[in-house]
Amino acid sequence: MIQLLSNSTTDKKKHILIAALQLFSTKGPAATSMQEIAELCGISKGTLYLHYKSKEELQESVVSYCIQTIYDKIAIVERERELPPRDKLRRQIEILLENFLELREFFIAQMLDMANRGDKGFPLEKWPEGMLAHAMKLFSQKMVDIYGPEVLPYSVDLALQLHSMMGSYLKLIVTELLSIHLHRMAEYLVETLDIIAEAKIRDQREPFIPKDLWLPWVEENLHKHDSRKHPLFLIKEIRHAVRSSEELEERLREDTHDSLSILEDEFFELKPRRAIILGMIANLKQVAGIQELVQELHQVFDMYLKWRE
Known part of the structure; x- marks a missing residue:
């Protein structure tokens, strides 16, 4: 089972999700109360309801968290x-x-x-x-x-x-x-x-x-849902577009691949640095033929950074 993390290493909402996941797994959703989840998290029941309006909403969020x-x-x-x-x-x-x-x-x-x-x-x-x-x-x-x-x-x-x-x-x-x-x-x-x-x-x-x-x-x-595409899949698409382009000079092609590699590495950091990400995306926006994909990547990274904050 995914280990319960302390508040010092994860945000409160993810802390709640993992606590609920543990209790739902051992007791079942029906037998688990919001009070028990709050106690395991070390927060008040009122604070828990600030994040999730009902146990059903929390249960759906746990499933989505596992899938994601x-x-x-x-x-x-x-x-x-x-x-x-x-x-x-x-x-x-x-x-x-x-x-x-x-x-x-x-x-x-x-x-x-x-x-x-x-x-x-x-x-x-x-x-x-x-x-x-x-x-x-x-x-x-x-x-x-x-x-x-x-x-x-x-x-x-x-x-x-x-x-x-x-x-x-x-x-x-x-x-x-x-x-x-x-x-x-x-x-x-x-x-x-x-x-x-x-x-x-x-x-x-x-x-x-x-x-x-x-x-x-x-x-x-x-x-309809392009904003839910995974950043790594988009980076892969951009790499393919760069490799396929016959218009890019070799130096620019190498610089573009370097920027993409830095973005990939940053994505795996515990706390991705927004300044680094924005800098690399700014570099990529100057490359002809991939601006639309880069703009999409920018939007997706914004969403993922918020999800992981």
Whole structure:
């Protein structure tokens, strides 16, 4: 379980989220009171309600916090430029499995709570905005990077099949029927995906969910919620645009890559320095052909800095 941090190392709101996560995991959301959460945080119940108006709002925030934390870890793998695309996918699947195992008690408590209340699941509209669309775009691009452009029409089918396989094996983790090595499970899932993808490319059959159905939804949600794109993904897009540009002089290209590297490094600092970030973004705004992406990056960094303050 994620360790409870002291007020000296994290802000009060994140402190509350982690305390609630611990109590929800051990007692279940229904059996946990706001008073207990306040006591674990060392604050008054009134102070707790200043941050969260109800236990339901706090519960939704904890789920979003878990999702965002996992999303950040997956984004970090994208930064590892020495890893081939297939190895990145395997590592990202392994991260999902590791975090599910780490948060197993919390997710079980969530499912039991939803079953008792008659809920069908965590509403999609309450997921961090645009995250599903960005995840779908990332997965589609990853499939193309691994298997080639011929696989693009089958991206949704492959995503659903991978999700189904992961769900089946995760049940073994939840029920503790078997002791499973997560690294080997991730590798096995990618090996199975290899077989499915190669068969679809070879047979050239119609995808079950055509690209014409899912691609407009992805593009619409990306346009609507661009502010939720992860900074590391945007930096990757800018790097690609810089590499692809034939107009940039080599010196400017190198300087641009240096600015992007400094931004990446700063993002991983415990307290990113706003002055450094703004300085690098100012440098990037002078580079022709990437201004729109840089402006988007500026907005996203503002959001992430506020989230991490």
